[in-house]
Amino acid sequence: MNEPGSARTRRAVAGARAAVAAGIENQPTADVRKSIAFQAFLLFTIGVAILGLALLLIDAFVEGLPRFGTELFTAETSALPQDSGFYNAIIGTLLVIAGVTAMTVPVGTGAAIYLEEYADRERWWNRLIEVNIQNLAAVPSIVYGILGLAFIVRGPLSIGFVVLAGSMTLSLLVLPTVIIAAREAIRAVPPSIREGSLALGATEWQTIRRQTLPAAIPGIATGVILAISRAVGETAPLLLVGAAAFVTFSPEGFFDRYTVLPVQIFTYFARAQDEYIVLAAAGIIVMLILLLAMNSFAIWLRNRYEQKW
Amino acid sequence: MDEQVTEPRRDQETGRTDEAGRATSGDGAARPGSDQGGAAPAERALPSIQDTARESQPRKGDPAEAGEREIMFGIETLRVSYGGQPAVEDVTFDILKNNITALIGPSGCGKSTLIRCFNRMNDLIPSASVEGHVHYHGEDLYGPKIDPVEVRKRIGMVFQKPNPFPKSIYDNVAFGPRILGMKDDMDGIVERALTRAALWGEVKDRLKENAYGMSGGQQQRLCIARSIAIEPDVILMDEPCSALDPISTGRIEDLMIELKENYSIVIVTHNMQQAARVSDMTAFLMVALDDEEDNPRGRLVEYDQTEKMFTNPSDQRTEQYVTGKVG
Numbered sequence: 164m165n166e167p168g169s170a171r172t173r174r175a176v177a178g179a180r181a182a183v184a185a186g187i188e189n190q191p192t193a194d195v196r197k198s199i200a201f202q203a204f205l206l207f208t209i210g211v212a213i214l215g216l217a218l219l220l221i222d223a224f225v226e227g228l229p230r231f232g233t234e235l236f237t238a239e240t241s242a243l244p245q246d247s248g249f250y251n252a253i254i255g256t257l258l259v260i261a262g263v264t265a266m267t268v269p270v271g272t273g274a275a276i277y278l279e280e281y282a283d284r285e286r287w288w289n290r291l292i293e294v295n296i297q298n299l300a301a302v303p304s305i306v307y308g309i310l311g312l313a314f315i316v317r318g319p320l321s322i323g324f325v326v327l328a329g330s331m332t333l334s335l336l337v338l339p340t341v342i343i344a345a346r347e348a349i350r351a352v353p354p355s356i357r358e359g360s361l362a363l364g365a366t367e368w369q370t371i372r373r374q375t376l377p378a379a380i381p382g383i384a385t386g387v388i389l390a391i392s393r394a395v396g397e398t399a400p401l402l403l404v405g406a407a408a409f410v411t412f413s414p415e416g417f418f419d420r421y422t423v424l425p426v427q428i429f430t431y432f433a434r435a436q437d438e439y440i441v442l443a444a445a446g447i448i449v450m451l452i453l454l455l456a457m458n459s460f461a462i463w464l465r466n467r468y469e470q471k472w
Numbered sequence: 473m474d475e476q477v478t479e480p481r482r483d484q485e486t487g488r489t490d491e492a493g494r495a496t497s498g499d500g501a502a503r504p505g506s507d508q509g510g511a512a513p514a515e516r517a518l519p520s521i522q523d524t525a526r527e528s529q530p531r532k533g534d535p536a537e538a539g540e541r542e543i544m545f546g547i548e549t550l551r552v553s554y555g556g557q558p559a560v561e562d563v564t565f566d567i568l569k570n571n572i573t574a575l576i577g578p579s580g581c582g583k584s585t586l587i588r589c590f591n592r593m594n595d596l597i598p599s600a601s602v603e604g605h606v607h608y609h610g611e612d613l614y615g616p617k618i619d620p621v622e623v624r625k626r627i628g629m630v631f632q633k634p635n636p637f638p639k640s641i642y643d644n645v646a647f648g649p650r651i652l653g654m655k656d657d658m659d660g661i662v663e664r665a666l667t668r669a670a671l672w673g674e675v676k677d678r679l680k681e682n683a684y685g686m687s688g689g690q691q692q693r694l695c696i697a698r699s700i701a702i703e704p705d706v707i708l709m710d711e712p713c714s715a716l717d718p719i720s721t722g723r724i725e726d727l728m729i730e731l732k733e734n735y736s737i738v739i740v741t742h743n744m745q746q747a748a749r750v751s752d753m754t755a756f757l758m759v760a761l762d763d764e765e766d767n768p769r770g771r772l773v774e775y776d777q778t779e780k781m782f783t784n785p786s787d788q789r790t791e792q793y794v795t796g797k798v799g
Contacts, residue, residue, distance in 0.1 A: 355635035364625030
């Protein structure tokens with residue numbers, strides 16, 4: 164009796180296994196092919212993105228590297244391309260972004276605090292402000308350039324083609340980005356921290372000043388640096404608000420005339436002589452180094468001070 | 473001290489297994505001291521809870537006769553609504569001074585909403601509105617001249633999830649005194665608060681370290697230390713042990729019993745054994761299931777001495793709840 168019983172069991176088990184195996188192997192191959200094709204397409208898109216960037220970089224490096232050296236950072240602009248450096252432009256860029264930082268950090272953080280901590284989202288004007296900020300972040304930079312020219316360089320403020328005009332124009336440009344980044348940093352502070360502080364008898368302002376804001380500062384700083392590195396690369400609005408094509412001196416204050424790196428690169432490329440083209444390519448390397456340094460600092464800051472909740 | 477530490481831990485085990493039992497079988501509960509958890513037969517539910525209540529009795533101190541002690545909060549026809557929908561209503565009872573008062577009841581019955589009325593934390597929820605009165609030292613907390621910030625300075629709160637500030641242990645405790653303008657002897661204030669929260673010995677060598685490096689139980693005791701550093705009258709605890717393991721829970725329960733010498737404590741808990749072990753008075757809230765109105769709202773079913781609530785409740789719903797037959 165045992166023998167046939169166990170044989171039957173064996174057969175049944177074998178049959179079940181075969182059925183399961185058949186089920187696994189008989190997957191419709193069309194689906195598999197589709198999935199592979201989709202993956203290949205995704206890889207291709209990544210490839211295009213990286214390849215484009217790589218080609219640009221390689222081109223700039225191949226052309227500019229022979230001309231690249233420390234004198235690019237220290238030499239002032241000269242009438243002769245072989246003696247020219249980017250010292251004036253670097254100082255101009257640093258002054259402009261110092262102005263941008265001084266203006267966007269307090270205004271941007273303040274706006275973010277209002278929107279996150281005080282604004283009642285039920286009110287239509289708060290929603291209007293929110294939608295507007297998001298839309299402003301998408302406005303083309305040239306529009307800000309025209310605005311700066313009409314209202315800051317000329318028009319009501321009429322401060323002329325000076326560093327401050329460049330700073331104010333770029334501040335308007337990056338402010339929406341800074342506000343959005345600061346809001347996200349403030350929102351990342353869990354409500355339980357605010358509750359804990361308020362439950363100890365702290366006022367709303369004390370809670371913001373001593374708990375929420377300190378906890379959000381690393382995030383805000385990261386956002387500000389990334390926004391400013393965008394401002395560093397901006398050319399179009401600065402062409403309009405007076406970053407001069409050719410200045411042989413460095414600005415000494417916010418009311419001096421100035422030039423910035425991208426504008427200088429732009430004008431060098433527009434010249435006929437080959438020496439200027441090479442100089443412009445070397446300028447790109449200088450600017451890339453500046454941007455990479457800023458972005459690395461932002462990443463370091465985020466990793467170093469970011470609070471894990 | 474040793475006895476005090478170990479005894480509640482054992483209690484806690486019964487509490488935990490009991491909860492597990494109820495979760496799986498609906499009305500089942502563990503035998504006292506049983507390790508079998510959910511396997512315990514359902515018919516032992518009653519002895520378990522009464523036994524726990526009896527065990528905890530010696531540690532409760534003198535069960536007060538209601539009316540003899542000073543009243544801390546006089547709650548009158550309190551009703552809290554969120555966006556016009558009442559969440560809890562018709563609550564009237566007195567919370568006594570130097571007592572531990574437990575608020576128990578099934579989820580959604582408004583315990584947390586109620587406890588948040590006592591220090592006006594509900595103000596932080598824009599849609600919440602409170603009607604009725606909470607009298608505190610003769611003043612209505614919801615009166616027109618009351619500043620909620622002043623209320624919260626006197627009535628501290630410990631939350632369900634430990635929420636230390638992302639600062640050093642020292643700064644966590646010192647934050648409250650600092651914003652109140654206390655400047656002298658901050659070290660002493662911090663040490664006393666941590667000592668009373670039974671944490672000083674564990675952290676005295678690492679006061680400058682970030683509080684996030686502590687264990688969950690230590691963090692919760694830090695939160696208690698933080699709230700007693702500003703010398704409040706009352707400490708509100710909203711399920712302070714729900715995120716903690718039994719040993720940490722036992723420590724915090726011991727701590728509560730020590731603290732009630734100087735403070736009045738109100739605790740929301742889902743764990744009935746915890747209510748039975750630590751509290752003097754228990755309030756049972758429940759959503760009225762037979763409510764004919766559309767919106768279910770919590771109501772106070774019964775409020776009495778904890779011992780009576782767990783052994784001889786006068787309301788049938790209380791008995792069903794504390795014996796694990798509903799909820």
